[in-house]
Amino acid sequence: MKKLVDKANIEVVDWNQIENYSKNGFIFGFISNMQNDAFDEPKGYTKKNVLAITAKYNRMNVTNKCKQIEQKPNNIYLMSEAFWDPTELSAFHFSEDPMKNLRRLMGKYTSGYNLSSSFGGGTANVEFER
Numbered sequence: 740m741k742k743l744v745d746k747a748n749i750e751v752v753d754w755n756q757i758e759n760y761s762k763n764g765f766i767f768g769f770i771s772n773m774q775n776d777a778f779d780e781p782k783g784y785t786k787k788n789v790l791a792i793t794a795k796y797n798r799m800n801v802t803n804k805c806k807q808i809e810q811k812p813n814n815i816y817l818m819s820e821a822f823w824d825p826t827e828l829s830a831f832h833f834s835e836d837p838m839k840n841l842r843r844l845m846g847k848y849t850s851g852y853n854l855s856s857s858f859g860g861g862t863a864n865v866e867f868e869r
Contacts, residue, residue, distance in 0.1 A: 744771075749767065750762065751763070756768070756772075756857075824838060826838070
């Protein structure tokens with residue numbers, strides 16, 4: 740595919756899908772996105788393990804719905820488009836963790852990673868998705 744793109748002088752615009760589809764058309768825009776892997780497959784990722792996790796949380800939901808919730812929890816979701824983990828850059832090494840305080844909080848409280856359905860232009864639309 741790369742040889743075809745280079746030979747045809749096509750510019751794949753990963754960061755702006757509206758522009759990518761406008762410049763390259765639906766078929767090539769769609770095909771060019773099939774190459775993008777946002778994350779590596781997690782260790783132990785199998786259909787059997789996913790179904791076991793799903794069953795566990797389905798059981799928890801049934802149990803929790805039966806209990807009377809007297810006080811609803813406060814959920815704070817902090818979104819920062821410009822924030823990222825610099826230790827993900829394998830070419831760079833740090834004398835100490837640049838995010839040690841954040842990692843301390845992440846270890847103490849519920850935390851995790853989020854995969855966004857948008858990258859580059861149009862990221863505000865993600866906030867309105869369910």
